[in-house]
Amino acid sequence: MRIAVAGKGGAGKTTVCATAARLLARSGVRVVAIDGDTNPNLHSAIGVDPAAALPTLPVSLVSRRFDGPRLAAPVDDVLEQHAAAAPDGVRLVRMGMPQHADEGCMCSAHATVSALLADLGEAAGTVTLLDLEASPEHLSRGTARHADVLVLVVEPYYRSLEAARLQSSLAAETSIGRVAVLANKCRHPSDTDAIEEYCSRHGLELIGVLPWSEAVLDADALSEPLLDHNPSDPVVDALAALVGSLVHGAPPRPESVSGPQVEAGV
Numbered sequence: 001m002r003i004a005v006a007g008k009g010g011a012g013k014t015t016v017c018a019t020a021a022r023l024l025a026r027s028g029v030r031v032v033a034i035d036g037d038t039n040p041n042l043h044s045a046i047g048v049d050p051a052a053a054l055p056t057l058p059v060s061l062v063s064r065r066f067d068g069p070r071l072a073a074p075v076d077d078v079l080e081q082h083a084a085a086a087p088d089g090v091r092l093v094r095m096g097m098p099q100h101a102d103e104g105c106m107c108s109a110h111a112t113v114s115a116l117l118a119d120l121g122e123a124a125g126t127v128t129l130l131d132l133e134a135s136p137e138h139l140s141r142g143t144a145r146h147a148d149v150l151v152l153v154v155e156p157y158y159r160s161l162e163a164a165r166l167q168s169s170l171a172a173e174t175s176i177g178r179v180a181v182l183a184n185k186c187r188h189p190s191d192t193d194a195i196e197e198y199c200s201r202h203g204l205e206l207i208g209v210l211p212w213s214e215a216v217l218d219a220d221a222l223s224e225p226l227l228d229h230n231p232s233d234p235v236v237d238a239l240a241a242l243v244g245s246l247v248h249g250a251p252p253r254p255e256s257v258s259g260p261q262v263e264a265g266v
Helices: 013-026 042-046 075-082 107-120 158-171 189-202 214-221 234-247
Strands: 002-007 030-036 062-065 068-071 091-094 126-132 149-154 179-186 205-211
Touching: 002 013, 002 107, 002 158, 002 234, 013 030, 013 042, 013 126, 013 149, 013 234, 030 042, 030 107, 042 091, 062 107, 068 107, 075 091, 075 107, 107 126, 149 158, 158 179, 158 189, 179 189, 189 205, 205 234
Parallel strands: 002 126, 002 149, 030 091, 030 126, 149 179, 179 205
Antiparallel strands: 062 068
């Protein structure tokens, strides 16, 4: 299964992607996490040393075909050579990023991620999570075209919801199998009500609600993964239920995850 995570900048998609990847890995799933942002942050959110020298996907991996870019080498070989080890057995892959100013567009880097995502669909028993840029560019370039589900993370305010609506409309023109909204940073029932009303009015599927969490802010300030900083935070429990229902049909229950359940479902 391939899950792409997108949304407006600051909505929390990287925290969602990193935490979900490790929760799934703890439940026994083979997980590949792809940082599809040219300004990468997934490694630090997932628990890889920010100072570590990490590989990126070379654009030479892409083979152009009639059905779009695909890898020129077996996907297992690509992961062996270009993935970094992350906590809980997650394999982390990073899109190429600009090295200098005035280099031109990042078309080839996006095509490489698209090719990897396509070939990972044929990797049995593997769940891929793709953390995308905070813009609709990944849809115009087809970076996430092979995702089985696109999860749009939103905050309870109008501009964030409008960004999700735009990306949903663009995704509808692609081969992405399912588009869903995940509400984040909800402080009050009125926040959830507003998001539910917006999604209902625009025909968007709301699959879960994550509460406001000071622990998320504290973990980010300390450059620590949420799962290490506070494994019993309600956001962790809600994400365990959500990704479990997406992938397994039931929430994974790693021993390190405990605490009250927060609304999440499909």
